[in-house]
Amino acid sequence: MIDLERVRADTPGVEHVAHFNNAGSALPPRQVVDAVVEHLQREAEIGGYEAAAERKDRWEHTYDAIAQLIGAHRDEIAVVENATRAWDMAFYAFPFQPGDRILTGHAEYASNWIALKQVADRTGARIEVVPDDESGQIDVSALERLIDERVRLVSLVHVPTQSGLVNPAAEVGRVTRAAGVPLLLDACQSAGQLPLDVDTIGCDILSGTGRKFLRGPRGTGFLYVRRELIEQLEPPFLDMHAADWQPDGSFSIRDDARRFENWETYYAGKVGLGTAVDYALAIGVEDAWERIQALASRLRAELDEIPEVTLLDRGATLGATVTFTVADVAAGEVQRRLAAERVNVSVMEAASAQLDFGARGIAEAVRSSVHYYNTDEEIDRLADAVRRARTSRA
Numbered sequence: 001m002i003d004l005e006r007v008r009a010d011t012p013g014v015e016h017v018a019h020f021n022n023a024g025s026a027l028p029p030r031q032v033v034d035a036v037v038e039h040l041q042r043e044a045e046i047g048g049y050e051a052a053a054e055r056k057d058r059w060e061h062t063y064d065a066i067a068q069l070i071g072a073h074r075d076e077i078a079v080v081e082n083a084t085r086a087w088d089m090a091f092y093a094f095p096f097q098p099g100d101r102i103l104t105g106h107a108e109y110a111s112n113w114i115a116l117k118q119v120a121d122r123t124g125a126r127i128e129v130v131p132d133d134e135s136g137q138i139d140v141s142a143l144e145r146l147i148d149e150r151v152r153l154v155s156l157v158h159v160p161t162q163s164g165l166v167n168p169a170a171e172v173g174r175v176t177r178a179a180g181v182p183l184l185l186d187a188c189q190s191a192g193q194l195p196l197d198v199d200t201i202g203c204d205i206l207s208g209t210g211r212k213f214l215r216g217p218r219g220t221g222f223l224y225v226r227r228e229l230i231e232q233l234e235p236p237f238l239d240m241h242a243a244d245w246q247p248d249g250s251f252s253i254r255d256d257a258r259r260f261e262n263w264e265t266y267y268a269g270k271v272g273l274g275t276a277v278d279y280a281l282a283i284g285v286e287d288a289w290e291r292i293q294a295l296a297s298r299l300r301a302e303l304d305e306i307p308e309v310t311l312l313d314r315g316a317t318l319g320a321t322v323t324f325t326v327a328d329v330a331a332g333e334v335q336r337r338l339a340a341e342r343v344n345v346s347v348m349e350a351a352s353a354q355l356d357f358g359a360r361g362i363a364e365a366v367r368s369s370v371h372y373y374n375t376d377e378e379i380d381r382l383a384d385a386v387r388r389a390r391t392s393r394a
Contacts (some may be wrong), residue, residue: 002287007373010279018378021344023161023189023321023369025211025218028276035275036217039268052267059267062274066222069277069285070187070206071197075256076230078223079270083188083209084111086223089260090205091115091155091184093233098124100152105130105138106355107160107167112186113354116155125152129355136314140171147179154181156203159189162353162367163323164296165315166194173202182229188212192280193320194289204229210269213288213320213371216276217269225257239263288372292320295370295379302383308390312365323348323365326390331364337389343382 008014013027039058042051052059063074080086092115096102102116102125116127130146133139138156147154154176158169169185176183185203187196192213198206206224210216225233234253235242241263243251253259280288299322303309308327326334331347338345348367350357357365368382 002372011373018343018381020368021346022371024346026215028215032272032276036268036272039271059270062270065274065277072224076224078257078260080221082221083207086207086221092236096123096125100125101150102127102153104155106132107157110352135316138167144175151181155184157186162348164313164318164321166317166319169201177202195285210273214276217272220269220273223260235260291372296320299379321369323367325365331366334366334389338385341385343385
């Protein structure tokens with residue numbers, strides 16, 4: 001069980017706001033803040049290069065921590081500036097050709113889709129969207145029927161940005177592994193929220209971020225690439241960290257996942273990310289997931305009792321994110337009303353989730369998202385603030 005008193009004592013932000021924007025950026029614990037500030041202070045005292053050399057063990061530990069978090073090996077981990085760049089570095093390394101098929105789902109994220117479309121337009125590959133099943137998650141049986149020898153990649157968003165859906169990643173991985181098709185898993189919203197094991201899931205590539213449910217610094221992310229796949233993928237751009245310049249003018253690419261990194265990096269953030277992962281592991285991701293589900297379920301029940309509030313989440317398994325609309329009140333106005341009462345939520349627009357919101361005719365929604373440090377009292381504050389927000393008509 002999570003020691004709620006302890007984790008809230010570790011989280012200065014809870015004294016200022018009821019934070020339900022964890023799917024955007026969670027409140028960091030003081031241990032993460034201290035790790036980042038201390039490294040920056042050391043840079044100020046002795047220099048950036050010197051601080052990185054002096055504290056190499058701290059930022060190198062981040063690779064071990066991430067590997068432990070997702071059940072990988074440290075040489076399969078790259079630390080980059082965000083989850084989107086991590087995803088891009090792997091995706092753009094695939095050599096697609098005319099007639100190749102890329103399968104994705106209705107939960108696909110806007111940035112991912114834009115990359116998929118750009119590459120498809122350049123190469124002649126085709127993007128195909130796997131239908132959802134009756135619960136709203138990706139239809140695994142339909143995926144199995146769609147896979148053939150022309151499918152080069154399956155892109156799956158584990159937990160979408162626009163809803164509480166948790167896609168059945170391990171079931172998808174079973175299908176892709178049996179077919180010999182790489183699975184690229186966007187774990188931006190799931191890393192730190194729920195347990196991840198790359199072997200259990202069967203994914204070949206996984207991208208994640210620090211700032212969301214891991215409670216790490218902004219500007220930090222990571223990439224996992226299965227050992228057997230690393231040397232088959234040439235990153236879309238290289239530098240002297242990812243490759244070595246040879247005397248004859250050629251270059252040789254390094255043989256681990258750090259080929260997807262670049263030389264200049266945010267060392268303070270990297271240290272902070274490792275500290276955040278250590279904190280998540282100490283808390284226990286399984287316990288965090290259990291509490292997150294319980295809090296989100298209670299929030300959905302509270303909101304469902306409010307007249308003119310419509311819940312939008314679909315899926316057999318639901319997680320931290322709770323999206324809703326308030327009749328005749330713009331999502332931005334709801335957000336502003338709640339912010340005035342020191343309750344943080346965000347606005348989700350169809351432009352971020354066209355395959356889902358666009359297909360359902362949803363232009364925008366209020367996105368609230370719980371974390372294990374939230375309390376029942378804060379959920380009551382959120383629900384009460386939504387009730388009051390109904391008095392404002394767009």
